[in-house]
Amino acid sequence: MRAADTSAQRRPGWAAWLLLTPLLVWLLAFVVAPAAILVAYSFAERDELGRVGFGFSLENYGRIADATYVAVFARSVGYAAITTAICAVLGYPVAWCLARASENWRHRLLLLVMIPFWTSFLIRTYAWITILKSEGLLNGLLLWLHAIATPLELLYTPTAVIVGLVYAYLPFMILPIYGSAEKLDPALIEAAHDLGCGPWRTFAQIVVPLTLPGFYAGVLMVFVPAIGMFAITDLMGGARVPMIGNVIQDQFVGQARDKPFGAALAVVFMLLFVAVYWLLQRRAAEREPA
Amino acid sequence: MRVCDLAVCGGGVTGSCRNMSLSSPSVFRTVLRSWTAAVLVFLYLPILVLVAYSFNASRLNIRWVGFTWKWYGELWSHAPLMEAAKNSVIIAAITTVLSVVLGTLGAWLLHRHRFRGAAAIRVLVGVPIMMPEIIMGVSLLVLFSALAVPLGFTTVIIAHVTFCFPFVLLAVRARLAGLDPALEEAALDLGATPLRAFWLVIVPALRPGIVAGALLAFTLSLDEVIVTYFTASPGSATLPLRIFGMAKVGLNPMLNALSAIFVVATIAIVIFSERLKRFSR
Numbered sequence: 001m002r003a004a005d006t007s008a009q010r011r012p013g014w015a016a017w018l019l020l021t022p023l024l025v026w027l028l029a030f031v032v033a034p035a036a037i038l039v040a041y042s043f044a045e046r047d048e049l050g051r052v053g054f055g056f057s058l059e060n061y062g063r064i065a066d067a068t069y070v071a072v073f074a075r076s077v078g079y080a081a082i083t084t085a086i087c088a089v090l091g092y093p094v095a096w097c098l099a100r101a102s103e104n105w106r107h108r109l110l111l112l113v114m115i116p117f118w119t120s121f122l123i124r125t126y127a128w129i130t131i132l133k134s135e136g137l138l139n140g141l142l143l144w145l146h147a148i149a150t151p152l153e154l155l156y157t158p159t160a161v162i163v164g165l166v167y168a169y170l171p172f173m174i175l176p177i178y179g180s181a182e183k184l185d186p187a188l189i190e191a192a193h194d195l196g197c198g199p200w201r202t203f204a205q206i207v208v209p210l211t212l213p214g215f216y217a218g219v220l221m222v223f224v225p226a227i228g229m230f231a232i233t234d235l236m237g238g239a240r241v242p243m244i245g246n247v248i249q250d251q252f253v254g255q256a257r258d259k260p261f262g263a264a265l266a267v268v269f270m271l272l273f274v275a276v277y278w279l280l281q282r283r284a285a286e287r288e289p290a
Numbered sequence: 291m292r293v294c295d296l297a298v299c300g301g302g303v304t305g306s307c308r309n310m311s312l313s314s315p316s317v318f319r320t321v322l323r324s325w326t327a328a329v330l331v332f333l334y335l336p337i338l339v340l341v342a343y344s345f346n347a348s349r350l351n352i353r354w355v356g357f358t359w360k361w362y363g364e365l366w367s368h369a370p371l372m373e374a375a376k377n378s379v380i381i382a383a384i385t386t387v388l389s390v391v392l393g394t395l396g397a398w399l400l401h402r403h404r405f406r407g408a409a410a411i412r413v414l415v416g417v418p419i420m421m422p423e424i425i426m427g428v429s430l431l432v433l434f435s436a437l438a439v440p441l442g443f444t445t446v447i448i449a450h451v452t453f454c455f456p457f458v459l460l461a462v463r464a465r466l467a468g469l470d471p472a473l474e475e476a477a478l479d480l481g482a483t484p485l486r487a488f489w490l491v492i493v494p495a496l497r498p499g500i501v502a503g504a505l506l507a508f509t510l511s512l513d514e515v516i517v518t519y520f521t522a523s524p525g526s527a528t529l530p531l532r533i534f535g536m537a538k539v540g541l542n543p544m545l546n547a548l549s550a551i552f553v554v555a556t557i558a559i560v561i562f563s564e565r566l567k568r569f570s571r
Contacts, residue, residue, distance in 0.1 A: 012403040015484070023396040027414045030452045034429035037436050090329050097326040109326070111564060116333045119556045120513035122530050123549040126537045127336035130343065133541055137339065144353065170333065199318035220420070228424040231515055235537055245424050252428050252520060259432065266428050273422055 035270075041263035060264035069247070069265070076244040077272075079158075079233075080226035083165040087173035087222050088215060090166070095174050095214070096207055099181035110178070117171035125164050125235050132160055132236075156238035164236035165226050172225075173218040180214025181207065216280040224273050244269060337553055344546035361547040368544060374532040381443065381528060382511040385450040389507040392451065393458025394500055398492060400459075401466045418453040419460075426453060427520030434521065441523040449521040450511045457510065458503030465499030498566055505563045509556070 012020065043056050063069065098109050116124065131137045132154040139151040154160060184207065192202040208215075230245030239246075244265065251262025344362070348355035365371060396415070400408060418426060430449050434441060473495060477487035493500070515530040522531060529548075536545055 020399050034433040037432045038429040093325040094329045097322045123552050127340040199315045228422040
C-alpha cells in the first residue's frame with residue numbers, strides 16, 4: 001500500500017491483512033467453530049460409556065419433544081416473560097424520568113442506574129439470599145417483631161426466582177429505554193401538551209410508542225438471557241424449579257452428562273434466540289420512519 | 291437520595307396549570323419521581339444491607355451486635371478465596387491486554403479498509419455480545435473437549451477474550467467515528483509509514499476509547515460466572531465461581547465482606563470511566 005493513498009477507505013494491503021489475521025482466526029476458532037461443533041454434537045449419539053460417537057441422528061431432538069422438556073422450556077420462557085414484563089413496568093417510568101431530568105440530575109441518576117448494571121449479578125443475588133434465607137434478615141426481623149413464630153420459607157420459591165431475576169436484569173431494561181427516550185424530540189411532547197393531551201396520555205400514547213426500539217433492545221438484554229440463566233435460578237430456586245439453563249448445564253458438567261442431548265437443547269435455545277432477535281429487528285425496522 | 295429536587299421531569303410547558311387534579315402535570319411529575327425513587331431504593335437497599343452486615347459482629351443476625359472488621363480478616367486468611375482472587379486478577383489482566391490489542395487493531399482495520407466480507411466480520415464481532423452466555427459457555431466447552439484441550443487458565447482466558455474484545459472494539463470504533471481523517475493523512479504526508487502513523491497519531495487519539503474498553507474488559511472478565519463455569523478447571527476457578535459455590539451452601543459473613551469489596555470496586559470503576567467519558571468529550 002502506498003503511503004500517498006489517502007482515500008477515506010482503501011483496500012487492505014498485505015500488511016493490513018496480516019494485522020487482520022489474529023482477529024479473523026480468533027472469530028473463526030472461538031465463535032464459528034464452537035457453534036459448528038455444538039450443532040454437530042447435537043446430531044451425535046452417545047454410547048453406553050457416555051462417549052460421544054459421531055453420526056447423524058435426530059434422537060436428541062426427539063427427546064426434547066418429551067413432555068418433561070417441553071414443560072421446562074415453557075417454564076423458562078414463562079419466567080423470562082414475567083421478568084421482562086415486571087422490568088418494563090418498573091423501568092419505563094424511571095427511564096422517562098431520567099430522560100426528562102436536568103443535565104446535572106441526569107448524570108447523577110444515570111450513574112445510580114449504572115452502578116448496579118456493572119455490579120456482578122452474583123453478588124446482587126447473594127444480597128437477596130441473605131435477606132430471604134430461612135435464617136436470613138427478613139425472617140430475623142419478623143421473628144424479632146414477633147410477627148411470626150417460625151421462620152417462613154421465602155427462598156427456594158418461584159417468587160424468589162422472579163425477585164432474583166428482576167433484581168438482576170432491571171438495569172438492563174432501564175438503560176436501553178433511557179437511550180431511546182433521551183433522543184426523543186421534546187417538541188413532540190410540547191406539541192402533545194399544547195394540543196390538550198394530558199401527561200398520562202402523552203406518556204402512554206406518545207412516549208411509549210416512540211421509545212419502543214429501546215424497549216426491544218431491553219427485551220433482548222433481559223428476556224433472552226433470563227431464559228437461559230441457571231445461576232440465579234439455582235441460588236434462588238434451589239433445584240426445585242429447574243429452568244432450561246439448569247438442564248443444559250446438567251448435561252455438560254452436572255450428573256446427567258449427556259453432551260449430545262445438552263447440545264441439542266442448546267441449539268434449540270439458540271434458534272429461539274435467533275427467532276426473537278430477528279422478530280425484534282423486524283419490528284424495530286418497521287418503526288423506522290420511511 | 292432526594293429525588294424530589296430533581297428538576298424538570300415535566301418540561302417547560304407545565305408551569306401554567308397547577309391544579310391538583312389527577313391529570314395535572316405536577317401530579318404526574320410527582321408520581322414519576324416517587325416511582326423512580328422507589329425503584330432506586332429497591333435497587334440499592336439489598337446492596338446497602340449486604341455491605342452493612344459485613345460489619346456486624348454477630349453471625350448474620352438481624353440484631354446489630356457491634357462493629358467489626360473480623361469478617362474481612364477471615365476473608366484475608368481464607369486460602370481458597372484468596373487463591374481464586376489471585377486467579378481472577380491474573381485472568382482479567384491477561385484478558386484485558388489481549389482484548390485491547392485485538393479490539394483496537396480490529397476496530398482500526400475495519401474502519402480504515404473496505405473489502406469483501408467486512409460486513410460479515412462486523413456481524414461476527416457482535417455475536418459474542420448478543421449470544422446468551424450459556425450457549426457461549428457450552429459451545430467453547432465442546433470445542434475444547436473435541437480438541438482434547440484440558441481446561442485451565444488458557445481456556446478461561448480464551449473464553450474471556452472472546453466475549454471481552456468485541457466490547458473494546460465497539461468502544462474504540464465509537465471513538466474512531468469522530469476522528470478526523472486528516473490526522474492520519476498529515477502523518478502520512480509528512481513521511482510516516484502507515485504503522486508509525488497508527489502508533490504515533492491514531493493510538494493517542496483513540497486513547498479514551500481504548501481505556502474505556504480496557505476498563506470494560508477488565509470488569510467483565512472479573513465478574514463473569516456463566517462462561518467461566520464451563521471453561522475453568524478447579525485449579526483455575528475464579529472468584530465469582532467460588533462465590534457461586536459458597537452462596538449455594540448458605541450464608542457466610544465472609545461473603546458479605548467480599549461482596550462489599552466488589553461493590554466498592556465497581557463503584558470506583560464506574561465513576562472513573564464516567565469521568566473519563568466526560569473529560570474526553
